[in-house]
Amino acid sequence: MEEKRYNEDDLKSVEHLLGYFDLQVLASYRNEPHKYAIKSDFFEGEIRVTDEYYEELDNSGNTSDSIDIQFGYRTLKDGNLAIVAWLPDLFNKSKTHIPKWGAFNIKDPQWTTEYDERFDKWVRRYLEGNWGVDNGPIYYLRETVKLINGLTKELVGAALFKHEISETISYPAAENTHRYQDCHKELYGYLIDGIEKDCILSLATRLNKNIKIGDKNTVQSLLKLFPALETTPCFLPAMNLVSEQRRLASHGVRPQAKPLEAFSQYTKDLSLCVEALKELQGLLEADFGVDGKEAYQRNEAKKWLPVITRPPETTYSIVEASQMIGKTIEKVEFGFRKDIKNVHGSEALIVYFTDGSIMGLETGSNAMNLCDDENKLKPEDFQVDIEINWVKGLTKKNNAEEQKRT
Secondary structure, three states: OOOOOOOHHHHHHHHHHEEEEEHHHHHHHHOOOOOEEEEEOOOEEEEEEOHHHHHHHHHOOOHHHOOEEEEEEEEEOOOOEEEEEEHHHHHHHOHHHHHHHHOOEOOOOOEOOOOOHHHHHHHHHHHOOOOOOOOOHHHHHHHHHHHHHHHHHHHHOOOOEOOOOOOOOOOOOOOEHHHHHHHHHHHHHHHOOOEOHHHHHHHHHHOOOOOOOOOOOHHHHHHHHOHHHHOOOOHHHHHHHHHHHHHHHHOOOOOOOOEOOHHHHHHHHHHHHHHHHHHHHHHHHHHHOOOHHHHHHHHHHHOOOOOOOOOOOOOOHHHHHHHHOOOOEEEEEEEEOOOOOOOOEEEEEEEEEOOOOEEEEEOOOOHHHHOOOOOOOOHHHOEEOOOOOOOOOOOOHHHHHHHHHO
16 A cells, blocks of 8 residues: 655645755765764755854854754656755754855756655655654664664673664765765674674673684674574675675775765665664574563663662661562552651652561651751652662563463
8 A cells, every 4th residue: 555645735835945955065064074963864864063063153152153954855857866955944043054055056956757755755754744754774774773782782781783873874975886885884884893793702602602703704703603694685685785885985996986876775775784683683582582672671771770889878778678689579559658747758668578578668858957947948848759760671582472372
């Protein structure tokens, strides 16, 4: 079933708010990554100043030189892409950049008569407010790397990929082989050069696999750990493609640039890489018997746990919590503690154990020390809550399947 397309009449009503520009308008910004951050994916993008550069502009009183423009892509009749920008962003948020963009303005553009998926998605998401429009492959590549890293952190305490995919990873800046190869060179740093061999060895130890990787490259090392990757449909084709294009970009003198529908081809390559990483994720899940999404969510939840920097004094009541070790909880009561005169309000927990022991949890504070006649504050004016950050345990796949059968 074909996805719903944008309404042509609705587009005409806002056409005066859209500007069309040559792709090269972004080139000068890409040359100054310390000043400008360009985020882009299959159909959408934005350009802003970096936090560091904005602070520099702020300190010098020149924040009017900042830029904040959302843009998309639209296909011209000759197959090339044009930038479509929301003009209020240019005229209201990025005034000093108007002359630069004006130099790349496309007057009387002739658009393709074929279905333009990129432009269709941009219109429906940003002009019609349809957030059900699916994301592009960079989004899924970034999310899959995060998921795999969260999974391996839970399994062996280390990330498989040294770097998570940056939001500013580039799409080809022009439709030729050189810009296409440059993008693969950047991708290589994340997906191949960024694989951590120490993590591979830790995973192997956890699986009781005695593998030796020595001076093998990162992909060969992964194949030692997961030989099945040699025959999966996408993993080796994706890794070989990225490696070959990176080789052309970096080794020796590369051949002269040739015309190429680089944007479209790179989009396909990114989708292939997403599938390749999903194959790797599937093997990690199968061999360790855990769900990758669950492991990632657990790893994220642990980031919200409090950080203990020093032990309490032995006379403090919190040390009584150690008596919970080894006990089984029978029931838990929780709610607001009964008000006490000259004491702050508080939530409370009462934990009952099967051996008959009971532990009460409430909050303490120095509210009394802050109260006096001058500031007219009373301890009862303060409310202290118990902050609970719950981290679920990992469910072993085989156990879950066994429970379903029983």
